[in-house]
Amino acid sequence: MFARVIPIVIKEFLELRRDKGARFLLVVPPILQMLIFGYAASYEVYHVSTSVLDFDHSQESRDLISRFTSSNRFNVVKVAQSPREISETIDASDAAVALVIHAGFAELLRKGQAAPLQVIVDGTNSNTALIALGYVNAIAAGFAQDYQTDLMQRIQGVRGTRQVQVTLEQRPWFNEDLNGQWFFVPGLIGTLTLVIIVNLTAFAIVREREVGTLEQIMVSPIRPAELILGKTVPFFIVGLGEVALVVAVGILWFQVPFVGNPLVLLLGSSLFLFSTLALGLLISTVCSTQQQAFSLNFFVLNPFFILSGFSFPISSMPQVLQWFTYLNPLRYYLVVIRGTFLKGVGLSVLWPELAAMAAIALILLATSILRFRKSLE
Amino acid sequence: MKLRRFKAIAVKEVLQIWRDPRSLMIALLLPFTQMFLFGYGVNLDLKHIPVCTFDREGSQLSQALLKHFQVSQYFAIVHNVNGYPEMVAAIDKADCGLGIVIPPDFSERLNDSGAASVQAILDGTDDNTANIAFGYAAAVVSGYSNDVQLSQLDRQGRTLQLIQPMVVQSRVWFNEDLESRNFIIPGLVAVIMALVGAQLTSLTISREWERGTMELLISTPVKPSEVMFGKLAPYLVLGWLDAAFCLAIAVLWFGVPYRGTIFALFLTTTLFLFVVLSIGYLLSVLIRSQVGASQIALVVTLLPTVLLSGYVFPIDQMPSFIQDVTYLIYSRYYVTILKAIFLKGAGILDLLTPILFLVAYTLAVVVLAARAFHKRLA
Numbered sequence: 001m002f003a004r005v006i007p008i009v010i011k012e013f014l015e016l017r018r019d020k021g022a023r024f025l026l027v028v029p030p031i032l033q034m035l036i037f038g039y040a041a042s043y044e045v046y047h048v049s050t051s052v053l054d055f056d057h058s059q060e061s062r063d064l065i066s067r068f069t070s071s072n073r074f075n076v077v078k079v080a081q082s083p084r085e086i087s088e089t090i091d092a093s094d095a096a097v098a099l100v101i102h103a104g105f106a107e108l109l110r111k112g113q114a115a116p117l118q119v120i121v122d123g124t125n126s127n128t129a130l131i132a133l134g135y136v137n138a139i140a141a142g143f144a145q146d147y148q149t150d151l152m153q154r155i156q157g158v159r160g161t162r163q164v165q166v167t168l169e170q171r172p173w174f175n176e177d178l179n180g181q182w183f184f185v186p187g188l189i190g191t192l193t194l195v196i197i198v199n200l201t202a203f204a205i206v207r208e209r210e211v212g213t214l215e216q217i218m219v220s221p222i223r224p225a226e227l228i229l230g231k232t233v234p235f236f237i238v239g240l241g242e243v244a245l246v247v248a249v250g251i252l253w254f255q256v257p258f259v260g261n262p263l264v265l266l267l268g269s270s271l272f273l274f275s276t277l278a279l280g281l282l283i284s285t286v287c288s289t290q291q292q293a294f295s296l297n298f299f300v301l302n303p304f305f306i307l308s309g310f311s312f313p314i315s316s317m318p319q320v321l322q323w324f325t326y327l328n329p330l331r332y333y334l335v336v337i338r339g340t341f342l343k344g345v346g347l348s349v350l351w352p353e354l355a356a357m358a359a360i361a362l363i364l365l366a367t368s369i370l371r372f373r374k375s376l377e
Numbered sequence: 378m379k380l381r382r383f384k385a386i387a388v389k390e391v392l393q394i395w396r397d398p399r400s401l402m403i404a405l406l407l408p409f410t411q412m413f414l415f416g417y418g419v420n421l422d423l424k425h426i427p428v429c430t431f432d433r434e435g436s437q438l439s440q441a442l443l444k445h446f447q448v449s450q451y452f453a454i455v456h457n458v459n460g461y462p463e464m465v466a467a468i469d470k471a472d473c474g475l476g477i478v479i480p481p482d483f484s485e486r487l488n489d490s491g492a493a494s495v496q497a498i499l500d501g502t503d504d505n506t507a508n509i510a511f512g513y514a515a516a517v518v519s520g521y522s523n524d525v526q527l528s529q530l531d532r533q534g535r536t537l538q539l540i541q542p543m544v545v546q547s548r549v550w551f552n553e554d555l556e557s558r559n560f561i562i563p564g565l566v567a568v569i570m571a572l573v574g575a576q577l578t579s580l581t582i583s584r585e586w587e588r589g590t591m592e593l594l595i596s597t598p599v600k601p602s603e604v605m606f607g608k609l610a611p612y613l614v615l616g617w618l619d620a621a622f623c624l625a626i627a628v629l630w631f632g633v634p635y636r637g638t639i640f641a642l643f644l645t646t647t648l649f650l651f652v653v654l655s656i657g658y659l660l661s662v663l664i665r666s667q668v669g670a671s672q673i674a675l676v677v678t679l680l681p682t683v684l685l686s687g688y689v690f691p692i693d694q695m696p697s698f699i700q701d702v703t704y705l706i707y708s709r710y711y712v713t714i715l716k717a718i719f720l721k722g723a724g725i726l727d728l729l730t731p732i733l734f735l736v737a738y739t740l741a742v743v744v745l746a747a748r749a750f751h752k753r754l755a
Contacts, residue, residue: 021664025673037684038439039699043421043505046694090550091721116546124720125551127421127505128691133547134512166442166487166522169492173468174500184587185505195679210587214472295403298576301679302411305420310684311689313506315427316420335471342502345469 004222008230012204016234026200030192030242032251037188041311042180045131051078051095053086057104064117064143068099073135083117086120096122097132109147133298174342182257185250186341187310190333192246194276194304195240199297201280202359205372206230224372228365232277239273250341264347268336271357275329278364287372304330332357378606380601386607390581394611397407400634404577408569408619415565419689422556426510427457427473429477438484442495445521446477448535472543475510476501482631487525508534526726562633563715567649568622571682571708573619574653575660577612582661582750601750605743609654616650636722643720644725647737649711652742656707659746682708710735 016022050068052062068074077095080086089095100118104271108115119136123129143263175182205227208214217227250256283300287293306312307321314322325331339345347354351355394401429445432439446452455473458464476498481487486493490698497514499507545582551557585591596602624642628635660673684690685699686708692700704710717723724731 036699036702037680039696040703041690042682042694043508044694045691051695090729118545119546121549123549123555123560124716125691126552126555126557127560128694129549129552129688130555131508131512131609133481133549134508136547136721165492166518166525167492168511168518169496170499170511171496172499172501172504172507175504175507178501178504178507180504183502191680214531287402289397291397291584292399292403294409294472294580295400295576297409298679299403302572303414303418305679305683308416312421313418313423316422316575318417321414321418336500339469343469349469360614371611 001225004226005230005233008227009233010220012234013043016238026196026238026242027245030196030246031249033190033192034246035105035253036252038126038181038254039184041184041188042132043127045135046072046130047075048073048097048132048135049077049095050074051080051086051089051101052076053080053083053098053100056101056105059254060106060109060147061101063101064101064140067139067143071135071139071260090120090122093122093124093279096128097136099136112151137253141260143182144314154156161216162298169192182342183338184311185254185256186337187247187308187334189243189250190272190330190337191310193239193243193272194333195301196284197273197276198280200238201231201235201277202283202287203290204235204277204281206287206290207283209288210281210290210350225369228281228369228372230352231281232274232365233281235277236270236273239277240269243273244271256341258341259344260348261344262340264350265337265340266311268333268354268357271354272333272336274361275357278361279329279367282313282364282368282371285368304328307331309334326356327360329360330355356369378600378602381691382603385473386599387610390608391611392578394615400642404573404615405622407617408623408695409568409626410419411572412565412623413630415586415630416558416562416568417637419557419561419565421511421689422503423506423513424450424658425453426451426475426506426513427455427459428452429464429467429473430475431458431461431476432476433481434479435636436484438487440523441524442518443477445517445524446514448701449513449517451510452517456751457741468498468500471500471502472504474503475514477703492626514706516540550717556630557718560716561689562631563719564629564686565618565706566627567715568682568710569623570616570649570687571653571686572678574650575657576658576677577615578609578654579660581608581615581666581744584661593603594697602752605655605747609651609658612654613647613650615656617646620646620650635719637718638724641718641723641725641728642673643727645714645732645735648732648739649707649714651739652657652735654705655739655746656740659742662746662749669717681706685709686712688712704734707735710738723738 052064052065052068065076069076074097080083080089080098083100086098086100090098098120101118102116102118105115105117117140119133121129121133121136123284137276172178205214208217224228251258277298283293283296287296296364303324306326307317307325309316309331314331316324335353338351339350395680403564415439424655430443432443434710443454445704447454452475456463457466458467462479466469468476478496478498480494480496483493485494496654497511499511501507515754582591585594620624624646627633656677660677674706682688685692685703685706687703688708690711692703713731714728714735717728
């Protein structure tokens with residue numbers, strides 16, 4: 001059996017070696033994409049463009065605004081003079097947040113009555129809006145707290161009304177600074193590998209079919225399983241190289257800490273590669289033209305990407321879609337890669353994910369061998 | 378450019394599309410399925426975040442706090458653990474995203490000094506979820522401390538009103554309920570159209586080369602511009618169909634508010650289709666092998682469109698050199714346009730900048746593509 005597998009492996013490597021374009025495509029785009037997307041993919045919110053309208057012009061209102069100016073979460077881009085200007089800046093997306101302080105703000109504050117701070121948020125991007133609102137509330141609460149303490153100290157008469165305060169201490173594990181890159185860069189490693197490998201292998205057989213060399217292979221004594229195996233091995237080796245490349249960019253360039261066991265990551269990556277290779281090969285055996293393979297690629301890759309938990313939490317999806325995610329090898333790989341990178345967990349935690357990827361790989365490989373046998377007839 | 382030859386190419390292309398039903402089906406089904414999949418799958422609203430609690434005190438006050446978490450729609454208490462190792466295991470396995478630890482002296486401190494603290498252990502792997510979860514948890518805890526204060530005042534027989542020096546009155550415009558679906562789905566239409574459009578045309582020329590029909594085409598008197606427009610025209614119709622599908626699903630099925638005019642939508646969609654189709658065509662001309670063309674098409678469309686177009690990840694939060702890169706991502710303009718038309722009801726005049734960018738893009742790509750195609754065999 002191996003006597004027949006090895007020539008195919010050699011043939012595939014030769015084909016890759018003689019295709020300068022393919023070699024270029026294997027190295028440069030992944031690195032470039034890692035670098036660009038690693039910076040682009042983030043939900044962190046800083047420097048929200050803010051416009052301010054202060055009708056009160058009091059010491060208090062200026063103090064409140066200066067808290068926003070000095071925070072790195074907000075960036076006051078416009079000091080408006082009228083409500084119209086405020087709505088214009090929001091309409092034109094020049095500002096995402098507008099703060100309006102009405103006349104009499106300071107007076108209400110001094111009386112101890114609830115003084116309103118009006119906040120207008122552009123909800124177009126609901127996620128950013130939600131996070132920005134959280135920061136507005138935090139700054140406002142800080143201001144209110146300080147003002148109140150100040151007031152209490154000045155008016156000694158209200159002794160006895162003790163302030164009850166339960167504080168919630170934030171203890172993020174694994175990613176103490178809640179750095180968005182640490183979440184997305186490991187995810188990108190998995191996503192890029194999926195896209196590259198499926199796209200490579202999806203053409204592996206259909207190209208032979210279209211160019212006409214498949215018939216030559218058919219008349220040789222090579223069996224379907226041997227052909228599939230022979231096609232898998234070189235792509236597997238290339239895939240491991242790809243993973244190493246993007247992992248290196250993640251660790252060396254983005255400085256994402258790697259606290260886990262590299263061997264667990266290697267095992268996870270191998271199983272993931274097998275399942276994606278098998279997926280690509282299956283696409284390749286199902287299609288009869290390269291155009292079909294290409295369209296099917298899009299058809300398949302997108303859902304894999306969306307339903308993986310790369311950026312959209314799986315727990316927020318409807319139940320039916322959550323079931324679908326169980327069929328997705330990327331879903332498991334992301335758990336493995338984030339688990340090994342950030343959490344440092346080992347086999348005892350990750351075994352279900354590893355087993356699931358192995359099962360997917362086996363089923364897909366077996367299906368593509370069977371499919372291929374059928375298409376020979 | 379002669380209309381007769383343009384028509385001949387267009388008819389040939391239509392026949393070719395028609396006789397490859399599998400590809401046609403994919404072209405029509407793709408946007409359909411993707412809309413549903415993404416529409417439901419892409420959701421950033423957090424509800425029922427799994428919580429583990431570790432109540433080291435077990436008093437009335439601590440249980441009351443946990444009760445507050447239980448009734449909140451944002452949290453679902455899934456585990457009550459009895460020790461740190463259990464908590465660690467639950468967070469390691471990602472069984473819960475938030476751990477609440479109540480210290481053993483919680484009620485004592487609350488009764489003595491009125492100041493107690495509770496720990497929120499967050500799974501920081503997903504920083505966005507962690508951030509939002511913490512925000513909700515802080516709101517729950519502050520609601521609780523208000524309750525405690527009120528009941529204490531009550532017991533002392535005093536009805537002194539709480540001093541609340543300031544209230545934040547927030548109003549959200551354009552997407553009043555802050556539904557992530559409303560902002561994601563218009564962008565999604567742009568993303569799907571970018572992907573489908575490019576893959577429709579990216580193989581039209583390389584296919585002719587690989588099948589050997591290019592020689593036939595070259596031997597005819599047809600001109601490069603006639604080939605291009607003849608090949609693009611049928612796909613433009615297909616693109617319109619796909620776009621109409623997607624937009625209809627967005628409005629009718631997902632109920633995304635639509636506040637703009639149909640005219641603005643039609644104009645910008647057509648412009649955008651021109652860009653994506655001619656980019657696919659350009660790639661197809663430049664790269665002779667189908668594999669190469671598809672590789673590049675995938676590299677320049679799929680991930681850049683998803684990650685750099687601003688459809689989920691806000692562009693203004695990216696580092697400035699990445700922001701410069703996004704100007705090259707043509708979907709960026711259409712995403713901006715669609716969001717503005719859908720949610721803000723923007724008209725042509727409000728959208729002049731992105732429309733001009735799209736026009737410039739179209740011209741550049743069309744000129745490049747027309748020039749790149751030579752009727753030469755070598």
